[in-house]
Amino acid sequence: MTARIVALFVLVAALAGCAVADTRYYLGAFDQNQELRELFRLFNKEKDQENRFVLITQIAAGLANEGRVDREILFLSTHVEKNPADIYNGYYLLLVADAYRDMKAVPFAIHYYRRILSNYGDLLVKGTSIHLQCLQELLSLETDPEAKIGSYKELSSRFPDQSPGINWYYMAKSYEEVGEWEQSIQAYQKFIGSVDVDVTGDSIALRDASEKVNFSNSADKSWLVPDLNALVAGVRDAITTKNISRLRKYQAQVNFFQEPWDQTQLISDETVNYNIINYLLTSNVAIDSQLDVAANGREATLRTTGWNFRPSTWYLYFRQVDFPANPDINMQWEWAGIYFGEKL
Numbered sequence: 001m002t003a004r005i006v007a008l009f010v011l012v013a014a015l016a017g018c019a020v021a022d023t024r025y026y027l028g029a030f031d032q033n034q035e036l037r038e039l040f041r042l043f044n045k046e047k048d049q050e051n052r053f054v055l056i057t058q059i060a061a062g063l064a065n066e067g068r069v070d071r072e073i074l075f076l077s078t079h080v081e082k083n084p085a086d087i088y089n090g091y092y093l094l095l096v097a098d099a100y101r102d103m104k105a106v107p108f109a110i111h112y113y114r115r116i117l118s119n120y121g122d123l124l125v126k127g128t129s130i131h132l133q134c135l136q137e138l139l140s141l142e143t144d145p146e147a148k149i150g151s152y153k154e155l156s157s158r159f160p161d162q163s164p165g166i167n168w169y170y171m172a173k174s175y176e177e178v179g180e181w182e183q184s185i186q187a188y189q190k191f192i193g194s195v196d197v198d199v200t201g202d203s204i205a206l207r208d209a210s211e212k213v214n215f216s217n218s219a220d221k222s223w224l225v226p227d228l229n230a231l232v233a234g235v236r237d238a239i240t241t242k243n244i245s246r247l248r249k250y251q252a253q254v255n256f257f258q259e260p261w262d263q264t265q266l267i268s269d270e271t272v273n274y275n276i277i278n279y280l281l282t283s284n285v286a287i288d289s290q291l292d293v294a295a296n297g298r299e300a301t302l303r304t305t306g307w308n309f310r311p312s313t314w315y316l317y318f319r320q321v322d323f324p325a326n327p328d329i330n331m332q333w334e335w336a337g338i339y340f341g342e343k344l
Contacts, residue, residue, distance in 0.1 A: 036062045053088045090120030145177035165194030181325035185216045214254040224332040231333045257337035261344045283308040315339040
């Protein structure tokens with residue numbers, strides 16, 4: 001398939017500037033297709049640009065329906081090269097780009113989407129901007145984060161009503177990939193402040209963005225500990241000695257959560273209280289000897305029981321912080337939250 005697509009791409013370039021399109025070539029084995037034959041006959045006679053637009057799109061659809069996407073691409077590309085003044089050339093190349101996309105020839109599809117944005121004015125076809133379609137397709141196909149950032153910027157600048165919040169979220173992700181941490185946080189802030197914060201396929205997008213912004217904006221990160229075992233030992237000792245002030249020093253000062261394992265489980269409103277560790281004074285807490293470290297090596301839980309609260313079993317949750325913006329604290333450990341009840 002790849003060799004065939006490359007050969008087609010070369011053929012299109014080679015035929016650029018040809019004086020006459022051979023209808024028989026495009027029809028080929030479908031010479032008996034009366035509808036296509038009639039469309040080509042009308043096309044070769046028609047001079048009006050609007051009427052030719054209708055015929056060209058019908059011919060392209062007819063070739064595609066016959067399974068000859070390669071000839072559809074060649075027909076459209078050749079027309080564009082031979083008729084540079086045709087106001088619909090941007091749309092014809094959009095059909096070419098879509099055809100390459102459907103053939104899984106992503107680099108060629110990207111080439112044409114970018115070409116349309118760079119060299120052809122925008123058109124409204126069936127009420128939809130072809131430039132908007134190009135940007136949306138590029139964002140779904142491109143893997144280079146720098147290129148995606150450029151597309152997101154153009155999308156937000158030219159089409160601000162097109163899911164602005166979600167666009168800011170994914171722009172922030174792309175900034176992260178290239179190490180532009182300040183721009184990433186700014187994009188996350190714009191996402192948080194937008195009205196559309198529901199990201200399909202990512203139910204914790206808002207929480208994730210809020211945590212990153214809160215952590216970045218916190219001036220004092222003294223609760224971080226370089227070594228997990230040292231952090232757990234400190235928390236364990238503070239609980240055993242019921243030393244609340246010391247325990248608070250280990251508690252993350254931003255993004256600290258308190259929630260049940262099962263999010264559908266109802267618990268007392270008291271659990272929302274930031275001072276929940278005050279239960280330590282009225283509880284006889286037992287702490288498991290073993291720390292449960294996750295397979296990824298970046299999270300861990302410590303089971304504790306005997307809290308004067310229902311449920312009386314709490315899992316203390318520890319994690320490494322992901323903050324490459326500051327290498328001095330990146331990947332240090334924090335006590336990030338509490339899960340209530342037995343682990344599911």
